[in-house]
Amino acid sequence: MNYWLLKSEPDEFSIDDLKKNKTTHWDGVRNYQARNMMRDQMKKGDLAFFYHSNTDVPGIVGVMKVVREGYPDHTAFDPDDKHYDPKSDPDKPRWFMVDLRYMRKFKKTIPLAVLREFAGKELADMALLRKGNRLSVMPVSKTQWDFITTLSD
DNA sequence: GCCAACGTTGGC
């Protein structure tokens, strides 16, 4: 079983939207590294942190679970979609997504700034805290997962 | 294959 962290801008799609909808497809990822993880490595039953980016207090806001493994991201085929990519052919899809189910929302956000306090310690080598990291999908180790969970309510 | 130009991400 693996653990993940997935970023979303709350203005686009927030933990509250997920809570309301129960499940979602994590569409719109247009980065090969992130694509590969969703297509090849994320498995049913894996858990993922929901991270709010590009907002006043960026940080981890809750937990969700993978309920469907990688399959083609159909939004890439739709010319009217914001994430349309003419180079993704339905016969040979370039982009993939997974389905996620809401598990829980933390009472308080665990801010990025707080996670950084543990950068040299419990959260050493965490992908999220690496300089210049812009991946929207990244792995979390079990150790990191367990530690971060102790920071939540 | 190199690399400059450009676009995007995302914290601050």
Next chain:
DNA sequence: GCCAACGTTGGC
């Protein structure tokens, strides 16, 4: 709004 970091594109 600024800007550092990174990814992608495309000419050569």
